[in-house]
Amino acid sequence: METTKTTRWRARYWVYLMLFLLTTINYLDRVVLSVGAGPLAADLHVNKVQLGYLFSSFLWGYALFLIPVGLLVDRFGSRSVTAISMTVWSLATMVTGAATSAMGVLVSRIVMGAGEASCYPSAARIIRDWAPSRERGVAMTALNSGAYFGPALGALALSWLISIAGWRWSFAICGGVGFFWIAAWLFFFKAPENTRWISEDERETILRERETAEQTGSDSVSIGLTGLLCERTMWAQMLTQGCNVYTQYLFLTWLPNYLQTERGMTLLGSGTAMAIPYLGSIVISMALGFLSDSTLNPAAVEKGQRRRLVGAVMSAGAVIVFIPMISNVWVVLGLITVALGAASAGIALNVALLGDLLRTRRDIGRAVALQFMGGNVFGFFAPIVTGYIVQATGHFAAAIIAAGIIFLVGAMSAWFLTWKPIGARAAGMVSQHAVAGRRMS
Structure with missing residues (x-):
């Protein structure tokens, strides 16, 4: 039974x-x-x-x-x-x-x-x-x-x-x-x-567990697309997301070509080698996601403390700056695995951080759309910039080092530019009105 x-x-x-x-x-x-x-x-x-x-x-x-x-x-x-x-x-x-x-x-x-x-x-x-x-x-x-x-x-x-x-x-x-x-x-x-x-x-x-109840309090107010774009934290979220997505798309598009032309692998060899970082990144990302949920209490989540792990993860991803100095292909693949795991976890944790910081819950759809737009603008440039760099220099070294630096920019954005909640003023005004209404009644 x-x-x-x-x-x-x-x-x-x-x-x-x-x-x-x-x-x-x-x-x-x-x-x-x-x-x-x-x-x-x-x-x-x-x-x-x-x-x-x-x-x-x-x-x-x-x-x-x-x-x-x-x-x-x-x-x-x-x-x-x-x-x-x-x-x-x-x-x-x-x-x-x-x-x-x-x-x-x-x-x-x-x-x-x-x-x-x-x-x-x-x-x-x-x-x-x-x-x-x-x-x-x-x-x-x-x-x-x-x-x-x-x-x-x-x-x-x-x-x-x-x-x-x-x-x-x-x-x-x-x-x-x-x-x-x-x-x-x-x-x-x-x-x-x-x-x-x-x-x-x-x-x-x-x-029964689906959210069907009418939202109240700060959940009933929206600052809209314009209001979100007036928030510095929202721009920082877009920047952080973009720095993660840049590295994600760099390797998604150029990794096989890099392994074939720079590391001398065959088509079949590069395919097998490419699979290793992607499979490894799944394990890293899931482990970091579990770590994020298990180490943060509700008060820390409310204060946006998840930013610390976002920044730490992206800083770890910056180890790819050492790739051009390394000749052993297995060490290179290990560093790429760390970078892809950091990008995957960074993207997921940054989305979670947005939910932690957003005080007007009705704006969650718009906010996530803006966040992904920021990410894809950076992702749009990653393959193109890499193509120009490789064409001009004949190597991938400068392109990979640039991706590592961009990782660090994203970490700085998460650590130092995401301290203020999004929509806090509008949510506070609603709370004040609610308190005043209760007093009058």
């Missing part, structure tokens, strides 16, 4: 698995260009600077559509928007394999990025609808882990696939994988109220 009950209570974990697969496929489609950059560049006569623009191009569409797609999710729900968006980015990935010029690759990658913009807004809505409050950390961990498992899987599988079938087939096959996810999504996934494959006990638990 207990076994049956436990099994039923875990039925919603299939939704968490689907979220994990969603981000896995998302990042698999992102990394296919990185793994196949060598043969693609040779076939289409693409230099390092042009390659940097191609690596960055998906972020153009992603950043442009991030907020509009979030509004569509709020308006039409996550089920249909996610399916349509994934159809768009899967088709764009397949079309990339048919490109005959760098411009063709550029356009298809921009469209792919526009489709992928729905991933995190949709997932946030799904987690809100499906995950009981005590499990939202588990659901978010499942979602974010796919963003690092995807590149690891891509590095291993795609390097082999490209070596036997060519880079064009790798795009076609990666794009096709998304349609299997879409079919399963549309067939099985509905709102928990209308899903038949969960027990009534589980359904009641999900609905």
Whole structure:
């Protein structure tokens, strides 16, 4: 009897698995260009600077559509928007394999990025609808882990696939994988109220713990987009996020090419080597996330003390400045693992810090959107700047050292620019009015 009950209570974990697969496929489609950059560049006569623009191009569409797609999710729900968006980015990935010029690759990658913009807004809505409050950390961990498992899987599988079938087939096959996810999504996934494959006990638990009560106090006030942009802490949050994302996208786009050209690895060898840091970063990120939750009491969270760990993690990531001085490739991979783990944990902890500091809870969606916009602006520049540096110097040394310095800038931002709560004045005014109202009554 207990076994049956436990099994039923875990039925919603299939939704968490689907979220994990969603981000896995998302990042698999992102990394296919990185793994196949060598043969693609040779076939289409693409230099390092042009390659940097191609690596960055998906972020153009992603950043442009991030907020509009979030509004569509709020308006039409996550089920249909996610399916349509994934159809768009899967088709764009397949079309990339048919490109005959760098411009063709550029356009298809921009469209792919526009489709992928729905991933995190949709997932946030799904987690809100499906995950009981005590499990939202588990659901978010499942979602974010796919963003690092995807590149690891891509590095291993795609390097082999490209070596036997060519880079064009790798795009076609990666794009096709998304349609299997879409079919399963549309067939099985509905709102928990209308899903038949969960027990009534589980359904009641999900609905009971979902936030449906009218928000009061500071939760009922909003300072809006303009108000958020007037907060110094909000800008610091965007800067910190950007410094994490810069390093994340540097390695996501250029790591295979770096291992092949700078470290003399074969296509297959670089794929295997690339998987190691991404798998290791998942372990580091999860451990640091647990450390953050276990060492902070509610009072420390309220004061924004999470900033200390954010800064410490990003400072540790700056060890990549030593990479150009090291000849042993395994030590290099170890330092890259630390950097990717720091970037992953830094991104997640910085989002948590934003929630700690925000006093007007109705602004959480706008605030997170701004935070991710800041991150993607930096991410947009990472592949391009790296391309110019490598083209000018013939090496990756200066580009990697620059990423380490940017890590330190982000750490300084977290430590010294995020002391003030966001929206504290508006929340305080609401509290004063509430107190005055109680006195009058």
